[in-house]
Every structure is written in structure tokens, then in C-alpha cells.
Amino acid sequence: xxxxxxxxxxxxxxxxxxxxxxxxxxxxxxxxxxxxxxxxxxxxxxxxxxxxxxxxxxxxxxxxxxxxxxxxxxxxxxxxxxxxxxxxxxxxxxxxxxxxxxxxxxxxxxxxxxxxxxxxxxxxxxxxxxxxxxxxxxxxxxxxxxxxxxxxxxxxxxxxxxxxxxxxxxxxxxxxxxxxxxxxxxxxxxxxxxxxxxx
Numbered sequence: 001x002x003x004x005x006x007x008x009x010x011x012x013x014x015x016x017x018x019x020x021x022x023x024x025x026x027x028x029x030x031x032x033x034x035x036x037x038x039x040x041x042x043x044x045x046x047x048x049x050x051x052x053x054x055x056x057x058x059x060x061x062x063x064x065x066x067x068x069x070x071x072x073x074x075x076x077x078x079x080x081x082x083x084x085x086x087x088x089x090x091x092x093x094x095x096x097x098x099x100x101x102x103x104x105x106x107x108x109x110x111x112x113x114x115x116x117x118x119x120x121x122x123x124x125x126x127x128x129x130x131x132x133x134x135x136x137x138x139x140x141x142x143x144x145x146x147x148x149x150x151x152x153x154x155x156x157x158x159x160x161x162x163x164x165x166x167x168x169x170x171x172x173x174x175x176x177x178x179x180x181x182x183x184x185x186x187x188x189x190x191x192x193x194x195x196x197x198x199x
Contacts, residue, residue, distance in 0.1 A: 028097060028098070030181050033154075040080075083171075087175045091178050099190065111126050180192065
């Protein structure tokens with residue numbers, strides 16, 4: 001979410017990189033869960049083709065020199081390369097960081113920090129935004145928008161194969177360290193991150 005010219009602009013499936021002035025925050029989710037949620041580890045053939053096309057589009061914004069690597073091999077490699085490049089770029093932005101895992105465990109704490117950082121007045125309605133949607137309304141990633149924030153997806157990454165976990169760790173270990181994620185080979189844990197990184 002970004003604050004542009006005093007107005008909130010909610011973005012979905014958009015990648016912004018560059019020097020343009022904006023106020024916002026970095027929202028990160030651990031790469032293991034993203035790989036599982038986005039089916040990058042075991043895509044069906046038609047799904048892999050859609051993923052490849054999507055990654056080609058993203059690479060043109062993130063780093064055009066990466067585009068040729070999106071055209072070959074399993075999509076998990078290109079996906080994680082783009083994820084790592086984007087998240088390390090965002091780490092240098094000096095925007096405050098909100099980890100998805102912290103957000104779902106303590107939504108009000110995270111939302112109050114975000115709203116305060118953006119210079120907006122707090123309204124309790126942000127905790128009940130799901131009430132604005134009709135039952136059956138599906139959002140990005142298959143999210144059931146009419147349901148409140150929950151932690152059901154917190155351990156989704158555990159269903160990944162050992163091979164997918166190893167690939168994910170190999171390509172994103174610098175991101176994991178930079179954003180306070182620790183992996184002991186089986187579980188993913190969160191370290192405190194510098195308060196200066198938080199909204």
C-alpha cells in the first residue's frame with residue numbers, strides 16, 4: 001500500500017522500483033510460504049506457462065537483464081531470483097518493514113504502526129474490513145475477503161518437498177537474514193527486527 005499525494009493507493013500484483021517519491025512500507029512474507037501458495041514448486045504444465053509469462057513481465061520491471069533466465073528451466077528458480085532481487089532492493093529503501101507473519105499474529109499492532117507511519121488517523125474499521133465484502137468474494141491469491149485475518153496459512157511452507165525447501169533457502173538466504181527469518185532445517189522462526197525498520 002502506498003500513500004501518493006495524500007491519498008491512499010492500494011495496489012495488487014504491481015511491482016514498483018525506482019527513485020520516484022512515495023511513502024509506504026515493505027510487506028514481506030517468507031519465501032517458503034510464497035512458493036507453496038503460488039504453486040511454484042509443482043505447477044501443472046499450463047500453470048507453469050502462465051507463471052513463466054508472469055515472471056517475464058515482472059523481470060522487465062525488476063531487472064531486464066534477468067528476463068532471459070525466466071524463459072528456461074523450472075519456474076521456481078526464476079520466481080525466487082526475482083523475489084530475492086526485489087526484496088533486497090526494498091530493504092535499501094529505508095521504508096519500514098511489516099512481516100506477514102507478524103501481521104497475522106498481531107493485526108492491530110501492525111495496522112496501528114502502518115496507519116501511524118502513513119500519517120493517517122486510526123479507525124477501528126480497519127480491523128473489520130472483511131465485513132465490507134459479501135460472502136464468496138475472493139481476492140488475490142484466492143483469499144476469502146469476507147473472513148477475518150487468520151493464521152491458517154502460517155505453516156503452509158511445511159508441505160513443500162525437501163528439494164523445494166533447499167532451492168528456496170539457497171536462492172533467498174540473504175533475504176531471510178536481512179528480514180529476520182531463521183531456518184533450522186525444519187522450522188522457520190522469526191528474530192526481532194530492528195525497531196528502526198518497523199512502522
